[in-house]
Amino acid sequence: METPKTPTPIEHRIREGLSRLDSVLRSEDWVRARAAGLNPTQHAILEYLMGRAEGAAVRxxxxxxxxxxxxxxxxxxxxxxxxxxxxHASTVDKRAVDVCLTEAGSAAVMTGDPAPGALEQAAGKLSDSDKEHLLMTLVTMIKRLQDAGAIPIQRMCVSCRHFRPYAHAGAAKPHHCAFVNAAFGQRDLRIECRDHSMADPSLQAATWGAFHKG
Ligand code: SF4
Structure with missing residues (x-):
C-alpha cells in the first residue's frame, strides 16, 4: 500500500508516541511487580497507597x-x-472502609531494582530545557484530563493549596511552596507529592490561571 502523502493528525501521532512509551512502562512494571511477588495491578495499588497514611477508598x-x-x-x-x-472504617464515612498499607506492604513496594528504567534513562539524555518543557507539557496534559474527568485529581503542585506560582517572579526559582516555606523552580514541579493538600475549586482555578499567565 502506498504511504499517504499527508500524515494523520498530530494529536493521533502524539497518541501513537505515548502508546509506545506506555509499552515500555508496562514492561518495567511487570519486572518490578514480579520482584515483589505481585502482579502489576497489586503492585500499583501498593504504590498508590504509599504516603497516604489515611488510606484510600476502593472506588x-x-x-x-x-x-x-x-x-x-x-x-x-x-x-x-x-x-x-x-x-479499617473510613474516618470520613463510617459505613465505608479505607484500605491502608502495612509495614510489609511498604517494604514490598521498595523491593526490586531501584536503578532508573529505560524510560528514565532516555529522559536523562534530554537537554535540561527539553526536560523542563516535557514536564510542563505533562502537567498541562494531566490537568486537562482531570478537568475532563478522565482521571482523578493528582497530587500535583498546581492543585495544591500551598502552591504560590510566580511568587518570586523573575527569579531562577519563581514558585513558592508555603508548606515548606521555600522557593522552587519550574523543573521541581511535583506530579505526586505526599504533602499535597487539595485547594478548593476556586483557588485551583486562580492558581492555574496565575501559573499559565506566568
Ligand atoms: S506541598 Fe507539595 S504539592 Fe504542595 S506546593 Fe509544596 S511541593 Fe507542591
Whole structure:
C-alpha cells in the first residue's frame, strides 16, 4: 500500500508516541511487580497507597488505576491475604472502609531494582530545557484530563493549596511552596507529592490561571 502523502493528525501521532512509551512502562512494571511477588495491578495499588497514611477508598483506587471496582476489590483481597494491606472504617464515612498499607506492604513496594528504567534513562539524555518543557507539557496534559474527568485529581503542585506560582517572579526559582516555606523552580514541579493538600475549586482555578499567565 502506498504511504499517504499527508500524515494523520498530530494529536493521533502524539497518541501513537505515548502508546509506545506506555509499552515500555508496562514492561518495567511487570519486572518490578514480579520482584515483589505481585502482579502489576497489586503492585500499583501498593504504590498508590504509599504516603497516604489515611488510606484510600476502593472506588478511588479503582479510578486511579483505571480498572473496574470488582478488579480492584479482587486485587485488594489478594493483598490483604498477604498482609500487605489492611482495611479499617473510613474516618470520613463510617459505613465505608479505607484500605491502608502495612509495614510489609511498604517494604514490598521498595523491593526490586531501584536503578532508573529505560524510560528514565532516555529522559536523562534530554537537554535540561527539553526536560523542563516535557514536564510542563505533562502537567498541562494531566490537568486537562482531570478537568475532563478522565482521571482523578493528582497530587500535583498546581492543585495544591500551598502552591504560590510566580511568587518570586523573575527569579531562577519563581514558585513558592508555603508548606515548606521555600522557593522552587519550574523543573521541581511535583506530579505526586505526599504533602499535597487539595485547594478548593476556586483557588485551583486562580492558581492555574496565575501559573499559565506566568
Ligand atoms: S506541598 Fe507539595 S504539592 Fe504542595 S506546593 Fe509544596 S511541593 Fe507542591
Amino acid at each position: 478511588d483506587i479503582a479510578f486511579q488505576l483505571g480498572v473496574s471496582q470488582p478488579t480492584a476489590t479482587e486485587s485488594i483481597a489478594a493483598l490483604e491475604r498477604k498482609s500487605l494491606v489492611v482495611k
